[in-house]
Amino acid sequence: LVVDGNEDHQILSVAALTRKGWIVRTAGSRKQGLQLALSYHFDAVVIGSKLRDGNGIELLRALGGRLPGTPIIFVVPLGGEEAALQAMESGAQSYIVKTPRYNELLPAIVEEHVVEARNRKRLVETEEIQAQAVTARKTVEEQLSQSQTRLKLVLEQAPVLLWSTDRDLRVTSAMGTGFRDLNLPRSERGLSIYEYFNIHDDDIEPIVSHRRALLGESVATQIEWQGRTYDVHMEPFRSKDGAIIGTIGVAFDVSERTRTEESLRRSEERFQLLGRATNDVVWDWDLQTDGMWMNDNVAAMFGYRAEDVEPTGTWWEERLHPDDRARVGSSLDDVIGSGGSMWSAEYRFRRHDGTFATIVDRGYVLHDASGHPVRMIGSVMDVSKQRKAEAIQSAVYKISEAANAAKGLPELYRHIHKVIGGLMPATNFYIALYDDQAQTLTFPYFVDEEEGAPPPQKLGRGLTEYVLRTGRPLLASPAVFAELNRSGEVEQVGPPSVDWVGAPLVGLGKTFGVIVVQSYKEGVRFAEEDKAILNFVSEQVAGAIERRRTQENLVQTSSELQAIFRAVPDLYFRLAADGTILGYYAGRYADLYVPPESFLGGRIQEVLPRDVGEPFGRAMQKVLRTNSVATMEYSLEVQAGRKEFEARIIPLMSDQLVVVVRDITETKAAEAALKESTDRLRQSERLATLGQLAGFIAHELNTPLTSISLLTDAAGRRTKDAGVHEKLEKIDAERRRAADIIRGLTSLSRSRQIKAVDADLRSIVEAALDEVRRYRKKGVSIEVNLGDVPFRMKADPLQLQEVVVNLVKNAIDATDHGSVRVRLEERPGFYAVVVSDTGSGMSADVLSRVFDPTFTTKPRGEGLGLGLPLAKHIVAGHGGTIEATSEPSAGSTFTVLLPRGDVDEDPDRR
Numbered sequence: 001l002v003v004d005g006n007e008d009h010q011i012l013s014v015a016a017l018t019r020k021g022w023i024v025r026t027a028g029s030r031k032q033g034l035q036l037a038l039s040y041h042f043d044a045v046v047i048g049s050k051l052r053d054g055n056g057i058e059l060l061r062a063l064g065g066r067l068p069g070t071p072i073i074f075v076v077p078l079g080g081e082e083a084a085l086q087a088m089e090s091g092a093q094s095y096i097v098k099t100p101r102y103n104e105l106l107p108a109i110v111e112e113h114v115v116e117a118r119n120r121k122r123l124v125e126t127e128e129i130q131a132q133a134v135t136a137r138k139t140v141e142e143q144l145s146q147s148q149t150r151l152k153l154v155l156e157q158a159p160v161l162l163w164s165t166d167r168d169l170r171v172t173s174a175m176g177t178g179f180r181d182l183n184l185p186r187s188e189r190g191l192s193i194y195e196y197f198n199i200h201d202d203d204i205e206p207i208v209s210h211r212r213a214l215l216g217e218s219v220a221t222q223i224e225w226q227g228r229t230y231d232v233h234m235e236p237f238r239s240k241d242g243a244i245i246g247t248i249g250v251a252f253d254v255s256e257r258t259r260t261e262e263s264l265r266r267s268e269e270r271f272q273l274l275g276r277a278t279n280d281v282v283w284d285w286d287l288q289t290d291g292m293w294m295n296d297n298v299a300a301m302f303g304y305r306a307e308d309v310e311p312t313g314t315w316w317e318e319r320l321h322p323d324d325r326a327r328v329g330s331s332l333d334d335v336i337g338s339g340g341s342m343w344s345a346e347y348r349f350r351r352h353d354g355t356f357a358t359i360v361d362r363g364y365v366l367h368d369a370s371g372h373p374v375r376m377i378g379s380v381m382d383v384s385k386q387r388k389a390e391a392i393q394s395a396v397y398k399i400s401e402a403a404n405a406a407k408g409l410p411e412l413y414r415h416i417h418k419v420i421g422g423l424m425p426a427t428n429f430y431i432a433l434y435d436d437q438a439q440t441l442t443f444p445y446f447v448d449e450e451e452g453a454p455p456p457q458k459l460g461r462g463l464t465e466y467v468l469r470t471g472r473p474l475l476a477s478p479a480v481f482a483e484l485n486r487s488g489e490v491e492q493v494g495p496p497s498v499d500w501v502g503a504p505l506v507g508l509g510k511t512f513g514v515i516v517v518q519s520y521k522e523g524v525r526f527a528e529e530d531k532a533i534l535n536f537v538s539e540q541v542a543g544a545i546e547r548r549r550t551q552e553n554l555v556q557t558s559s560e561l562q563a564i565f566r567a568v569p570d571l572y573f574r575l576a577a578d579g580t581i582l583g584y585y586a587g588r589y590a591d592l593y594v595p596p597e598s599f600l601g602g603r604i605q606e607v608l609p610r611d612v613g614e615p616f617g618r619a620m621q622k623v624l625r626t627n628s629v630a631t632m633e634y635s636l637e638v639q640a641g642r643k644e645f646e647a648r649i650i651p652l653m654s655d656q657l658v659v660v661v662r663d664i665t666e667t668k669a670a671e672a673a674l675k676e677s678t679d680r681l682r683q684s685e686r687l688a689t690l691g692q693l694a695g696f697i698a699h700e701l702n703t704p705l706t707s708i709s710l711l712t713d714a715a716g717r718r719t720k721d722a723g724v725h726e727k728l729e730k731i732d733a734e735r736r737r738a739a740d741i742i743r744g745l746t747s748l749s750r751s752r753q754i755k756a757v758d759a760d761l762r763s764i765v766e767a768a769l770d771e772v773r774r775y776r777k778k779g780v781s782i783e784v785n786l787g788d789v790p791f792r793m794k795a796d797p798l799q800l801q802e803v804v805v806n807l808v809k810n811a812i813d814a815t816d817h818g819s820v821r822v823r824l825e826e827r828p829g830f831y832a833v834v835v836s837d838t839g840s841g842m843s844a845d846v847l848s849r850v851f852d853p854t855f856t857t858k859p860r861g862e863g864l865g866l867g868l869p870l871a872k873h874i875v876a877g878h879g880g881t882i883e884a885t886s887e888p889s890a891g892s893t894f895t896v897l898l899p900r901g902d903v904d905e906d907p908d909r910r
Contacts (some may be wrong), residue, residue, distance in 0.1 A: 001025050001033070001036055001037055001040075001042045001045045002017070002026050002046045003026070003030075003046070003047045003051065003059060004026075004050075004051070005029070005050045005051040007374065009048065010028065012028055012103040014026060014369070016104055017105055017106065017107050026286070026370075029054075030051045030053050030059045032060070033051070033059050035531070037063060038066060041070075042067065043070070043071075043117075044070065044110050045070060045072045045128075047072060047074050047087075049075060049080065051432070057083070058859060060074065060090035061090050063282035064091060069120070069121055070092065070118045071110075073093065073692070074087035074094070075095070075096050075426065076096065076098060078097060081218070084097075096108065098229045099220055099233050099255070100254065100257075101254050104252050105252065109158075109640055110704070123327055128340055147446045160253075161250065162174070162248075162249075162250050162328065163249055164237055164247065165193060165246050165247045165249075166208065167214060167246055168192070169191070169192050169207075169210055169247075170191065170192050170696065171191050172688035178253060187635050191662045193207060205232075206221075206232065207249040209221050210247050210249070211236070211248040213234040213235060213249070214247060216236050216244060219232075220233050221234075226477070229253075229254050229258045230252060230253055230254060231252045232249060233249065233251075234247055234248075236508075237312070239852070249334075263673050273740070273758070279301075281298045282295045282297070282375065282377075282381040283316075284377045285313050285375065285376045286376070287336070290313045291313050291511055292315075302352060304511075320349060322357055322620055323575065324348050327345075328345050328347045335365060336373050339373075340365065341364055342363075342378075343365065344361065344362040345361050347359065357382050357846065358384045360380070360381045362379060362380075362381075363376045363377050363378030364376065364377055366377060368409070378743075383457075386508060388423075388533070391422065392423065392536060392537065395422065395540075397833055399416060399419055399537070399540045400543075402415035402419070402544065406548065410445070414445075417429050417447060420534070420537060420708055424517060425519060425524045425526075427519075428447065428450075429516065429517050430443055430445060430446040430448065430453070431443070431445040431505075431514075431515055431541075432464045432515075433512060433513040433545075434468060434511075438456070439459070440457060440458060442456045442465065447517075449520060450494070450520060451495055452644075461490050461491040461493075462490060463493070463500055463502060464502060464514050466490050467502040467504050468485065468514055470510045473502065473504065474531070475500075475501050475526060475531040476502075477498075482643050499518065499525070499526040501526045502530050503515050503516075503534045503535040504535075505541060513542070514540075518529075530604040532902055552830045562689075565573065569588045569591075569663065571585070571587065571662075572584060572587075572659070572660055573604070573658070573659040573661070574657070575604060575658075575660075576657075577655040577657070579606075579620060581599050581602060581603075581607070585602070589638045590638065590640050591638055591639075591643070591661070593637075593638055593885075604617075604659075605617040612636065613633075616634075616647070620649055624651065627650060627651050628651075629651075630649045631647070632646075633647075633664065636643070637754070644665040644668040645662065645663060646661070647659055647664050648660045648662075687698075701738065705739055707730065708732075709735055712732050712735070754796045754799065754874075754878060756794040756795055758794065759789035759792075759795040761831050761898065762787065762789075762824060764795065765786060765824065765833060768802075768805045768808065775809050779817045780816070780817065780818060780819065781819045782812075782820050783819050784823070785821070786822075786823065791831050792828075792900075794901040796877075800878070800898075803875060803882075804835070806870065810867060811836070814839035814891075814892065815837045815891075818838030818891075819838055820835070820838070820850070821834075821836045825827065830880070830897045830899055830900065831900060832896065833895070834893055834894070834895050836891060838891040839891050839892065840891075841890045842888065842892055847885075847886050850868055850884055851868050851872045851884075852869065879895050879898075881896075882895070883895045883897075
């Protein structure tokens, strides 16, 4: 039985005895040792001087002769002679000094005393039966001799060096295998220590140690010898009368232990360096004594001074957050109690300033040879910032989620209050909003310990208005408030608070409100970190409030729009970017082209006829591309017949459109009738005036022109002079040009009646092109694209031919270099004759007057410019229109649209 309060020494003793074949039981306390000693039979009992609940002397006295025949060996510390004497007086049979390597000597000593005890027992038995059996006595003597021999053998085989000397330091005995390991002549008595160790100096070890032992000292020292390290213990060797007659010594080879201790020292040094190199708190906790070592980071991390930190596990436990203490303690007990090794927990730890840090604590449990937990080592990492960041992100998400889930603004405000309360103390919390129209400050949410919600009020000089005015967050401690008050920035409004924190609510670049937390108690204070958090969260709060207000405004606006829609007869369609009809409202269902079930979910380009759907699609793409509003007019056959509609295409969102369709049939008819009447009246008046003037001019000019013609003809017949003939021909050419002008004038005076017959527009244009070939000029090409099939219609061929001639001739006149293009096109319900050129073009002012009979761009003497007014008059007579587009230096394009009408279809036309 080994009873020792020092668990490390206990472990070493058990290991040494076990290696020698002993079965060992252990105890660390007096109570446990006494119970085991009295409950079981032991061959020997080894008792240490210090036990967990007392000392070894008390255990010896408690045993008090209860273990007769069982040797009790008492272990005393170095210099513990008095303890050894007390032990011997209290019942110990022997003692052993606790040198660093005493455990290696212990098995031999135990063996010796056990054998001795057994011998004593046998001697007692021998004495009791001596009278009866001499033979038995001899047997005992032989056994004693054998025991002595065995003891000697044991000592000789012990892994130590045991020796004795006389007063002259000559070796009188030497035992132990250590001599063999050193190749020393242990069997040769009479050699001196000088000769044994081959030294000659009295001032060095081991001579000094032997001299001290001869003086009566107990000497413990360490010697480096032949590359090995020895722990040496020397005692004076006394005679029966107490005189010192020599020395006795024992040496243990501790080379391996020294290397292990050096390795341990280096490991400990590395551990200390690691503790200084990391930002974490590194700790080492003795589970037996509750002692705890912590590196210096405990002060830096939690703000404690070195003298504030007690090196115990209890000190650490007391600073756990009350809500976390039971959970952390339970998890720690579970790991230690179950024999586990790894432990970790996240909990809150109180800083020196009273706030709590969130930490992650990890530890590793160390067990002794018997599997008992003895130590824990670990580290602590401060994750407060990470957890705070995570909490803020979670708060932002919850606010965003609440903005969508809340049934109204009051519920949203309550959610916001709850979320902010998870980030900081928010017992006193309110939201203030500025009504720009009413120019008042309102408090839609107000929770406060000291006062109720204020009524709407004009802006004043309170802290709320200060944040609203500056657009910056504010932490108003008493000192900050006093300074703002002195400078006239703020005034006291409501109960005075200890700390006041406000952050602006900003939307669309404008501050529209303030979010506030405040405290009335010294124990609840706010810091700059709280201001930063509130300001960060305020961005999400502002967005949530704005979205919710916008949603409620949209509901209100939607209700108003529905009321408006019900009051107007327009059609309303909501489209996706690809034209899919997502929704509609019909003021008059009779104006719908098809029933709702036929167009909802369909693409408007496909629902409408092709001649309407394709332009609609192009207009939609333009609106989406330019984010502008497009207007288009079209005609559709609906339930009430063919109607004219105006569609306004408006961008709703980046991927949606709104189309408002209005029936403009009556408006268009009225406008067309008015325009036609006005144009005809104006044209008729102008043409009538020109006709009258033309008739007068023609009458007045034709007579002199006839005389000029006759005179030039007569003069030409009378002279042979070539020069005169050339001049006469020029006079006649000018006379013919004047006659052409007069014919043009007279054509205005004639009544223009359209004599429509079945005709081919393509043939009419070809005939006109043949006629204008004589007007072609160098550097100007004529490009023609008339297709390969006839364009059948009702028309007056000669008058339409005159129109085309005028247009092509004008294009040639306007072009110095480039081309004139003539093409025929089919359009919905119309044929189009398009004449374009690459000439000088026209300004907007000229373009607006180009069909005016009284306006011309031709140079003086080159014509009256009546071709275009006449062409427009002819086209109008066919029920068509003529349009002109032009830009300066970019040429001009004239487009004649002629209705197809009902004709006998050419069998060759497909």
